[in-house]
Amino acid sequence: MPxxxxxxxxxxxxxxxxxxxxxxxxxxxxxxLGVDVERIHVIPDVIETIAQDVREMSERHEFVFTSGGVGPTHDDLTMDGVALAFRQPLELNKSVAERIERAQGHPPNKSQLKMAFLPSGAVLLDAGDLWFPVIVVKNVYIFPGIPELFRKKFLSVRDRFRGVPFQLKRVYLMQRESDIAHYLNETLSEFPDLLMGSYPRTGEGTYHVMVTLESRDPAYLGRALDALLARLPAEAVQKVE
Amino acid sequence: MPxxxxxxxxxxxxxxxxxxxxxxxxxxxxxxLGVDVERIHVIPDVIETIAQDVREMSERHEFVFTSGGVGPTHDDLTMDGVALAFRQPLELNKSVAERIERAQGHPPNKSQLKMAFLPSGAVLLDAGDLWFPVIVVKNVYIFPGIPELFRKKFLSVRDRFRGVPFQLKRVYLMQRESDIAHYLNETLSEFPDLLMGSYPRTGEGTYHVMVTLESRDPAYLGRALDALLARLPAEAVQKVE
Known part of the structure; x- marks a missing residue:
């Protein structure tokens, strides 16, 4: 699975x-989509730091997604970092420069031109109605930090990342986590491939703990859920969804 | 600075x-408080991963703060990870076991007792009116994931981390980022120790770009702000705060 x-x-x-x-x-x-996010790093606008993390993540994961640092100002250093990560020069991408000119009707100024310098070998993916494409360097997909643009751009290329999605069941319990932990452990011993989470809540509310069960195999998930419910005292279970 | x-x-x-x-x-x-956060990592509940990141962060930074993974269930593995990071065994901390017993009036069950096993050499910091203390191992401060408890616990120990705080000025501009980028660059060349950020916004609003200027030296910050404002066209500046 990716x-x-x-x-x-x-x-x-x-x-x-x-x-x-x-x-x-x-x-x-x-x-x-069925893709496992294994890590998130938040790092500063420093070329060497960006380069190191991009290189490491590119080796460890099938896909890397970056957010931020792609605008026209001094603190937008993502392209420099990605270029350094893969030892590729930044070079003027004429297609991007032309898109800027088409979008605004006159040639880009110096700050805008900075946005057209991309690591050599970068691939451009059209992003729906947005004039600036999604930039891909090896397995690194580069997105802007502005949330509205990030979302639009991701949604325009989303179907490239489709895997086998997880199925999820949630069990809401009225007992404290420390009173039901052993039921969870027993169920996990019986279903070692199950992903199980246990999330207590504090304050007012209708339940004390939400237990999540996940698997990509719906039949396995159903059997694990039945096994957990059989172990739990009936009065402890508020609802299952 | 820490x-x-x-x-x-x-x-x-x-x-x-x-x-x-x-x-x-x-x-x-x-x-x-004046502490520089240099990195955030979000990682899964896997002992070896926790251990590796704790060890690296402990070497790189003056303080490490962890969030999550300290409850009584199978997926609470932070203490195991911290113990492995520093090659110290987990051992029963009698003081924590006694606190649990005092808080609930009867001895801890097996799942609760799990929360009293701490890396050897752990230091306990009292956390105000909460019965469970903040656990410190070397320079690693261990906090629960539940936001309400995380906040209460951090606030109860906050004064340990006081450094020299940053001063911040914000300049709101009516022009596009690519039209003012060169003014920012010139100001940064003149004030190389200034931290400057540039944050465009999309959609409706009263400004196009928020520029932030930061320094721990108020006089330096004031001179840099004056220099930037002198460069900017007067009609571009909506407000300064």
Whole structure:
């Protein structure tokens, strides 16, 4: 099954000025597609740091997605980092320069031209009605940090990443986590390929713990769910969905 | 100035079931305290992965903060990972076991007792009115994933991390980023120690770009702000705050 790493690039997130909403969006999307997100890194706008993380993630994962650092200003260094990661020069991509000119009706200025310098060998994927394409270098898919553009661009290329999606069941329990932990452990021993999560909640609410069961095999998931429910005291289960 | 790494541990975040709000909270808090967050990693509930990232971050940064994986269930593996990172055994911490017994009036069951097994040499920091302390192993501060508890616990120990805070100025501009990028670059050449960010917004709004200027030296920040404003066309500036 394909695996992915997400690299969020931007001092504004590490300094707490902006909350990253792109990686939560991408985690949900990739999960629904059947791609395992194995890691997210949030790193600063530093060329060498970007290069190191891009190189590592590119080797470890089938797909790498980057967010941020692709605009016209001094702190937009993602292309420089990706170029350094793969020891490829940045070069003027005439197709991108022409798209900028077509979009605005006059030639790009110096700052806009910066956005047309891409790592050698970059592939352009058309992004629906947006004039700036999705840039791909080896297995690294480069997206802008602005959430609205990130989403539009990802959705325009989403179907490339389709795998076998996970099936999910949720069991809501009225007991405390420490009182039901042994039922979970027994079920996991019997179904070792099951992915199981246990999420307590605090404060007011109708349940104490949400237990999630996941598998790509619906029949296996059904048997595991039945086995867990058979172990739990009936009064502990508030609902299953 | 002290630097920090944040390690968010949990499959539920990578699979898109839960949005991590702890690292944004911690970034804001640490920024206000004067601590530089240099990296955030989100990783799965896998002992070896936790161990590797804890070890690397512990070497690179002055402080490491972990979020998640400290409850009583099978997927709570943070203590195992920290113990492996530093090649220290997990051992029963009697003080924690006693706190559990005091809090509930009877001895801990097997699942609760799991929470009292800590890496050898762990230090306990009292966390205000919460019965479970903050656990510290070397320079690694271990926090629970539940946001309410994470916040209460961090606030109870916050003053340990006080450095020299950054001063921040924001300039809101009515022009497009690519039209003002050269003013930013010129200002940065003159003030190389300035931290400057440029954040375009899309959609409806009263400004096109927010430029942030930051320094720990208020006088330097003031001179840099004046220099930038002198370069910008007066009609481009909507407000400064």
């Amino acid at each position: 695996s992915a790493g997400i690299l969020v690039i931007g001092n504004e997130i590490l300094s707490g000025k902006v909350v990253d909403t792109n990686s939560p969006f991408l985690c949900r999307e990739l999960r629904a | 630097s920090a790494g944040i390690l968010v541990i949990g499959n539920e975040i990578l699979s898109g079931k839960v949005v991590d709000t702890n690292s944004p909270f911690l970034c804001r808090e640490l920024r206000a």
